[in-house]
Amino acid sequence: MHHFTYSGGSLQCEGVSLDAIADAVGTPCYVYSAATLKRHARVIAEAFEGQDCLIAYSVKANGNLAVLSTLAQEGCGADVVSGGELQRALKAGIPASRIVFSGVGKTAVEMDLALEKGIHQFNVESAGELRLLSKVASVLGRKAPIALRVNPDVAAGGHPNISTGKKGDKFGIPWSEAEALYAEAATLPGIEVVAVDVHIGSQIGDLVPMRAAFEKIVGLTRRLREAGHTISRIDVGGGLGIPYKAGDAPAPPSAYARMIAEVMEGMDVQVILEPGRVIAGNSGVLLTTALYEKPAPDRTFLILDAGMNDLMRPALYDAHHDIVPLKEPAADTVTATYDVVGPICESTDKFAVARELPKVAPGDRLAFMSAGAYGAVLSSAYNARPLVPEVLVTGDRFDIVRRRPSFDEMIELEQVPDWLTQTA
Ligand SMILES: Cc1ncc(COP(=O)(O)O)c(C=O)c1O
Numbered sequence: 001m002h003h004f005t006y007s008g009g010s011l012q013c014e015g016v017s018l019d020a021i022a023d024a025v026g027t028p029c030y031v032y033s034a035a036t037l038k039r040h041a042r043v044i045a046e047a048f049e050g051q052d053c054l055i056a057y058s059v060k061a062n063g064n065l066a067v068l069s070t071l072a073q074e075g076c077g078a079d080v081v082s083g084g085e086l087q088r089a090l091k092a093g094i095p096a097s098r099i100v101f102s103g104v105g106k107t108a109v110e111m112d113l114a115l116e117k118g119i120h121q122f123n124v125e126s127a128g129e130l131r132l133l134s135k136v137a138s139v140l141g142r143k144a145p146i147a148l149r150v151n152p153d154v155a156a157g158g159h160p161n162i163s164t165g166k167k168g169d170k171f172g173i174p175w176s177e178a179e180a181l182y183a184e185a186a187t188l189p190g191i192e193v194v195a196v197d198v199h200i201g202s203q204i205g206d207l208v209p210m211r212a213a214f215e216k217i218v219g220l221t222r223r224l225r226e227a228g229h230t231i232s233r234i235d236v237g238g239g240l241g242i243p244y245k246a247g248d249a250p251a252p253p254s255a256y257a258r259m260i261a262e263v264m265e266g267m268d269v270q271v272i273l274e275p276g277r278v279i280a281g282n283s284g285v286l287l288t289t290a291l292y293e294k295p296a297p298d299r300t301f302l303i304l305d306a307g308m309n310d311l312m313r314p315a316l317y318d319a320h321h322d323i324v325p326l327k328e329p330a331a332d333t334v335t336a337t338y339d340v341v342g343p344i345c346e347s348t349d350k351f352a353v354a355r356e357l358p359k360v361a362p363g364d365r366l367a368f369m370s371a372g373a374y375g376a377v378l379s380s381a382y383n384a385r386p387l388v389p390e391v392l393v394t395g396d397r398f399d400i401v402r403r404r405p406s407f408d409e410m411i412e413l414e415q416v417p418d419w420l421t422q423t424a
């Protein structure tokens with residue numbers, strides 16, 4: 001469910017016409033619906049009602065401060081993977097006690113910051129990280145609450161580029177080494193073992209692999225408890241998929257919550273969830289303007305003002321995003337088949353191949369749907385394009401929550417050494 005619908009002949013986000021936003025902000029730009037963000041957070045919270053559970057929104061999906069603040073108001077915690085994400089989550093009002101820190105490459109500086117702030121848990125991904133964390137915590141006179149993120153060797157079933165829980169993936173502690181590392185963790189002065197963590201991938205629509213992974217984790221937790229560890233939490237990661245096009249029917253949060261309740265039956269743990277895409281994905285769109293129609297012998301290119309630098313998912317994962325015109329097409333609208341591309345000097349700057357769309361004329365505006373997760377956060381300034389701005393809609397109002405930098409601002413970050421400009 002989302003809040004982007006045609007009304008009065010034009011695509012609206014809640015009570016605001018997307019054309020009005022494009023007029024004010026220009027394109028390309030991202031638009032997020034606060035109502036959809038809240039609704040998704042609530043749907044998950046309601047699905048888990050009655051279970052002891054922390055919803056730690058995965059900031060990597062969309063770390064815009066206004067998005068985080070919206071979710072903070074809904075009581076979400078945060079799953080962060082860098083000092084930058086941690087600072088954002090805190091700035092947005094998410095208490096440290098509701099923040100978990102994931103990621104394979106935490107630095108000592110990041111550990112220090114997270115310990116100072118007093119986060120809920122570190123999800124540790126290697127022996128080296130565990131030992132360094134113990135040292136950093138000891139210097140501060142603290143004990144770092146940790147889970148080991150274990151790799152259950154379960155295939156998530158989605159795109160291989162977003163699978164994280166198979167043997168050979170860089171993520172997590174290999175299954176066969178987990179118990180030995182827990183034993184070592186228990187001996188380290190700066191470590192307090194509190195949890196087990198798993199995350200097998202993203203855009204997972206089928207609960208079967210998740211269930212298999214969680215059952216393995218429950219078995220591991222039982223063995224760890226028998227070995228004397230106090231495990232009071234199980235972090236099941238994120239990964240729940242969303243519909244990107246008509247006909248997609250990923251498992252809904254209600255079924256996911258039921259499955260987790262069944263698997264966790266009798267475990268007496270706090271369940272930590274790290275949902276990203278399922279909250280942010282269908283809460284956002286990317287607006288763009290068609291620049292040119294370029295006929296080629298075997299196809300027609302539709303060239304947009306948005307490029308792969310603004311929305312990387314199609315280039316990275318062959319991901320599908322529905323593309324819809326801002327002006328509602330009439331019932332008898334003629335369609336045309338396009339290769340939809342951006343202006344970037346890369347052959348992978350391609351959003352769709354042979355996509356049938358209502359016929360588009362230069363100047364027409366379009367929206368990429370389902371672009372709220374892994375959209376703006378993955379954008380870059382490649383080809384010296386200003387980072388794409390972001391807008392948050394709340395009811396009848398919209399706010400620019402990240403403005404488009406000017407060319408001068410982009411250049412200001414750079415410095416040409418004096419000696420280079422001095423003439424002989
Ligand atoms: C450790 C971890 N937690 C949570 C997420 C969020 O995943 P998703 O956006 O699929 O819910 C990811 C991304 O895959 C992740 O790597």
Ligand SMILES: N[C@@H](CCCC[NH3+])C(=O)O
Nearest residue numbers: 162202203313317373374
């Ligand atoms: N960026 C990916 C998801 C990565 C999940 C992070 N581990 C996507 O857009 O589908």
